[in-house]
Every structure is written in structure tokens, then in C-alpha cells.
Amino acid sequence: MILCAGEALIDMLPRDTADGPGFYPATGGAVFNTAIALGRLGAPVALHTGLSSDLFGQRLAADLVESRVENRAAVSDRPTTLAFVTLTDGHAEYAFYDEGTAGRMLAPWDAPDMTGVDALFIGGISLAVEPCAQAYEALALGHANLPIMIDPNIRPGFIKDTDVFRARLDRLLAVADIVKLSDEDMDWLGMKPDDVLAAGARVLCLTEGAKGVRALTEDAEIHVPAPTVDVIDTVGAGDTFNAGLLAGLHRAGALTKSTPSDTDLSAALELGVAAAAITVSRAGANPPWAREL
């Protein structure tokens, strides 16, 4: 069972209405998106997050059930985080409303049930805000014996304290086996691929948008191009890639504390880019796609 830990929220996606520009709600949040995609790919998966009991929280919980994701959230009556999305040529930018929300206020003592968990996926904007960042860090550091994948999904405008965030990432990179970063993440971190591997990662996945993904291990560099599709929006592309990678490795028995073989890694990367390509060709982070894949 892969335990995904991070935010579940509502994306307010832009849509023109007869009265002018408007928004409509869709389930989202980087780690929620990864959990949903893992469930759709048939991987055994659970989600740990701070989930609201409000109507949006109920909708998020219902989507988990529908996609066969076990719900291991800490539920509270605080509101659901909202992310207002603006799109420029399909590229998404986010404005978050998360003050005092159920997701943000998750505390280290809201620890999840770890029964049956054999791998961890941790990430998202939750690593940049208190106190939930402490909860997710404690989870990773307390279970460093498990294979861990981290995607910090860095959104510079959302980082409340750069020094605290950077120090936290350094501690997480030291226990991570697989790290996924985008070009922009690498620029923000001021790191080179070798620095990430030297910090402890066995696999570094560098997503390069329409160009695909480059994966580096100590001994290999594998490039997998992305299928060509018409992009509607990029919301959730990286999250779905993460799910494909994790599902592929898990299925091959290669989601372990060791470096996967080039064959297993290549096949998992292929699944990741294929899933991401379908996501970007639809509106929103979690369009229905499993059968097509």
C-alpha cells in the first residue's frame, strides 16, 4: 500500500459564463491528484491529509471512494482550502485561500494509521506552510525505513518562510529514494542533478514539460519523450506523472529502497508520461481517463 500524504483541496477552475468570466469547483491538490491517479491505475493506495467535514471535504472523500483510494485523513470542521486557477496558454497559476483550513492545520499528532503501508509519497504546497509541513516532515522522518518519493511541487509565491522551507527540503531530500523536480524547481533550489543524488536520492526525475522526463540514477540517464497532445491545461500533469511512475514501479516490485533496474524504471516512466499526457489534454487535475490509458 502506497500512502500519499499532502493536500486535498478544491481548484476553482476558470470558465466563461453568459455573465462573463467565472469559476467552477473541481477536486485537486497535488497529492490528492496523485492518490486518485494511483487508485485509477489499480495500485493499492491510501491518502493522509487534513480533510474538512464541509461540503467540499465530502466531495473530496467521495472521489477517493470512487477511485478506490483508502481514506486515512484526519477530519475536522475547519474549511476546505481553495485554489483559484488562472490559465495562460494552458499554463496554470494558483492563488491559495488556506488560512486556518483543515489541510493547513493538520498537526504532527494527527498521524495516520500505517497498517499495510509499504511506501510513502509526500509532497505539495503543504511542505511550505505551518503546521501541516511539520506533520508531513515527521511522517517522512519517522518512516525513513520505507521507500519514500518526494515532489515538493515548489510554488514560490506560496512559500511563507524561504529559510524554513529550504531547511525542511534538505532534511526530506536526505531520506527520499525518489525525487521529482521540474526545471523551475531546480532553478529555485539552485541545485544540480548531482547535488540531489548526493543528498541521498536513488532516482531523480526531472520533468521537462512537453519534452518529457529525464530520470537520473548513479549509473544511468534515461529520457522518455512525452506523447504529443493538444494541451487544454497543465493542472495536475506532474501529479499524474508521479502516479504512473509509482504504479509502474510498484507493479514491478521495484518500489524499494534500492535503485530500480533501467528496464523497470523506463517502463514506469513511460506509464507516467502517458498518464500525464492524457491529463493535460483535459480540463482540470482529475479528468476521467483510466480506461483510455
Ligand SMILES: OC[C@H]1O[C@H](O)[C@H](O)[C@@H]1O
Ligand atoms: O499540481 C496541481 C495542483 O497543484 C495546486 O495545488 C492545485 O491544487 C492543483 O490541483
